[in-house]
Amino acid sequence: MTTTNEQDEPINILIVEDNSLNLQVLTDFLGGNNYNFLIAQEGNRAISIARRRKPDLILLDINLPGMNGFEICKILKADPETQDIPIIFISALNQIENKVNGFKVGGTDYIVKPFQKEEVIVRVDSQIKLYQLNKQLRRNYEDLAVSNEELSVKSNELHHLNTNLEALVEERTEELSGALRSLQASQSLIEHKNKELQQTIDQLLRTRAGKRATTIVLVVSFSIFLVEEILENIFQNFAQSNFYLLLSFKFLLLLLLKPIELILESTMIKRSHNNITSKIAYEGGSEHTDS
Template sequence: MNGNVLHADILVIDDSVDDLRFLTKTLTEQGYQVRGVTKGISALKAAQLKPPHLILLDIRMPEMDGYEVCRRLKANPLTADIPVIFLSALHEIADKIKAFELGGVDYVTKPFQVEEIFARVKLHLTLCSQQQQLEQQNVELIQLNEQLQQEMIRREQMENKLQIVDANLSLISEQQAEHWGISAFIGKSKTIIKILDDILRLQRVEKTNILVLGESGTGKELIARAIHFGGVRAKGPFIAVNCAAIPGELAESILFGHVRGAFTGAVNDRKGYFELASGGTLFLDEMGEMPWSLQAKLLRSLENGTFMSIGSYREKQVDVRVIAATNADLATKITAGEFRQDLYFRLAGYTVHLPPLRERQEDIPLLIEHFLSRLAIEMGRPQATLTPSARAALANYSFPGNARELRNILEHALISSDNTVIQLPHLRFIETIDIPVPVLDEFNGEKFISISCGEAEQKILAYVHQHGNITNFQCRHLLNLDYHHASYLLKKMSREGRLVRQGNRRGSYYQQP
């Protein structure tokens, strides 16, 4: 009923045709939907077929009296919770007691008083509606509590791990610095040299916030880790947060924490990522997807160096350097009112631009050797080699997924080639590749690709024309792609004006302009 007692469905059961006609007419005029039957067996069938919100039940009826009808209604799970108001000319106390013992909620005597009928019907419909609302709220609270309990368990596990890390901080910092230092960057292009210079400068700076911009797969987190573990904050914690993966209803608690009793399920104080990163670096990946409601609070924390947990009335001081990263066009988001301009300027104390791999092709051979070496160690196999045609294919590929895609292509090729010699058919691409003709003789001139970019785009447009829109999930199943390849194609077609993106974050979809 959703709190609205009007238009409720009422079933009236009375063997007196006059009484039945009177009640039906009177209640219908009040806006209720009324059904009337004269026999108990018919009433049971009607109630089971379409359970009403309220039943008015006469006691004295032939074949099956109202007491037996009520007993059977309460024994049936489909009708057990329907409130029953008994109707009778009997005035004996014993009759009323028996009616209540069988599950009746009220008793109206004949002859009827219209005002009394209206009052009792409205009262019990209202009580029933309120009870349903309370039950629904209870279900929602139980679900929310389960979510919070799971989050608290995860957070507690994380805190336990952080305590272990803290006990061995010096040793771990040295190991991380070696792993995430400058030597982790492979390349000799002018762009990479410029980025390495930026990293060296930023490692010597302690407090400046940094914004790292670049496509997915270009190594934004690698930059953040190199700055942290090779810099003055190396002995402090490095906390990485994917803003796109933060549930909206838990976002503030996850980032800033909460105190005991702040909300249902908050049985203990919990530190947020902002506090856990104190003394070190907070890496906010996919910053462009941070909920708007959280951006203002983050801005205040960056400006004042303080934060306030949910349910607390006391601000805490923290020493956190924030490195934010995004592949989104923040200027467009600012114009669209999806990202705060003042937060952008606060984050962009220094900006590092990571170019896509297709703009630094001279680095591809070095990256190939680096990934082949690392994968051989990880798989426990000898390092594989590539045929000339396979190398030519990689050299001429645009890599929409950047360095991450290159690594995935090589890993797939190592498995499909059984780690011997990687040939052209072992490479799996999303876009068409132009390979010099001489090297094609190795495979009888056959160009091996999974699907060309043009074919993929035509399939996407056909799908949108038929279904109205397409999501990343639908695109992946349509073309048999992974998430990043599907995202690349959809964003590319959006930039070219052939599709228009709607919605935010993971719930976005694309449709025709």
């Protein structure tokens, strides 16, 4: 007579009763509910079955050979494996003290003989439903504990990831800051080198222009010297009688040569600078077009 509940789990009832007639009455009363019955007629056998099969309910007679029902109940309630199983005492003893003792040792209900079918069915069904609800609550609690543990592990992992991410961001920020400082230093160095280069170019231009101007002045001076010699040969008599006038003329030419040299140098520097600037701009534009 085995059946299953809504979760396809068998509902087992352990009946501990040494009277065959009472056993028959109880199984007949409860048989219509399709319970699975486990039978024991003395204490040791009942304890062994309860520990091995862990029934959903125990119907326990008080007056048994050897250990009585109260003693059996104490042993089962002291065992963590069986302490949650509901126990309904069954007895012909209807005294209040027997009922009180039954509840004191851990019983959940009490049925008095002779049995009443409706009473037996209602009390058994009630205790089984309560037990199943308690089992479900315990399962939910265990599942919740597992979920909490998993959540705690995930939280720790997330915290670890966040810590690593913060460290990585800080490290990357420091790297970028270092790169920026290096870039700024390189830019300053380039500006300094450009300034030095510009100064060198200007100096070179002035030197080249000065050399060109000096060459021109020398050429002009030499030309003037030739002209003087020619004029002196032509007007030798005039020059001899006007020596100071000729000397003044030479001095005046020398005074005129220096400004001419400066003007030529400035003009040449400007032209060279413009040529270099135009060449740089042209090359820069060419590179930009190529890119």
